[in-house]
Amino acid sequence: MSLGLNLNPLMDRFIEPLAAGPMEQFEIVPIFGLDFAEAIDLSFTNASLWMLITVGTALLFFTFATRQSKLIPGSVQSMGEVTYEFVANMVRDTMGEEGRGFFPFVFTLFIFVFLCNFLGLLPSIPGSPTSVHTFTPTSHIIVTFTLAILSVGLVVVYGVFKHGFGFLKLFAPSGVPLWLLPLITPIEIVSFLSRPVSLAVRLFANMLAGHVVLKVFAGFVGTLLTAGGVLSILSVIPLLGIIGVFLLEFLVAFLQAFVFAILTCIYLQDALHPSH
């Protein structure tokens, strides 16, 4: 009981926000309105802000990485070059030299998704007025879906632009016997249409799940602490859980960005060579 009493001033600042619902972190709050028309609300929200923070972070990092490019790179320059080579190899391995033109797009996609995931993991600092509420744009399905549509849209536009009707060969793989085509073609079409959905849902679900788990564990810590006595001490267990999941989320943040980028590369390979 005495523990609980001691914690009271802390509770106001920390425990109460922790106890908030696990979905509240995904809430979108307008910062300033931008109603062009009654029908469309383009308000600048916390999601918009974090997208711009992502761009700002990338700008800052690459400015430092290329500020004084040297033949023998410094540490930041090395990081920039390692990132560059990483994505460049990904593009080269999947598409070969033909894919060079897609490199800036894939690179932007990778950096954007990775930084959105990564910056969303920064801890929120609760309590007004100096609070920092981190937000993960990629935890919203509409964002990941838009990115997926960008990727698949590029595949379709480039494929049709380059091959015309030949792009439809994508749905009739070469080497398949004629009598199998009525069966194969619908399957290919469905698999093609499910690409943006699977791209979008994979990233969104990973981000959502990670943040929900962190929040739920945090809720446990709050509940156990306020329960007092032995239970307060047991709150260490979910705290350790948070640390574990948090570290895992760093891996997931990178891995999902990587998966998104490499799947985009593989789909773009289809645009280059529709007939498998």
Add this chain to the structure above:
Amino acid sequence: MAGAAAAPLLLGSAMAAAAPADVADAAGVEAEGGLPQLNTETYASQVFWLLIAFLILYLLMSRIFLPRIGGVIEERRQRIADDFDKASEFKRQAEDAEATYRQALADAKARAASIAQDTRDQIDEEIKSMQADTDAKLEAEIAAAEARIEETSAKAQMAVREAARETTRAVVMTLIDEQPSDDAIDAALNAAAGSRV
């Protein structure tokens, strides 16, 4: 992160202002059975700002940063290739130099051998000519000596003959007290010499 530091203040106050008012809102959304992610009212704004952010990032990357990084990497690769080229060039030069050195050494050896041969030939020649000279000189000397000997021996014979003549004349004078003629003496002496031979 100057921008990021200022921005959360903004966001924080927005959240703080929004939080109490939003409770009803959020409850409303949740009451509709939706995650915030399924609130379609936010979609237009999200897509709009996402496209703007993505476009800015794309332009930054494709126009500024990727060419820069790629340029440095390319430059480094070029430099390394150049250095390798240079190294192989130096190696080739070193091999050339070694070949030249070997060639020069072989030439020098050959020349040395030919000079030695020439010298030897020349010396042989000289020795031969000197020997010939010496032989000729010796022969001349021998011939002169022989001539001298012959002369001396002729003189000696003459002297002996003169002595014999004088002796003969003296003997004849003594024996028969008559002056023999020179011719008679010579004939007698010749006959004596002839009979002795």
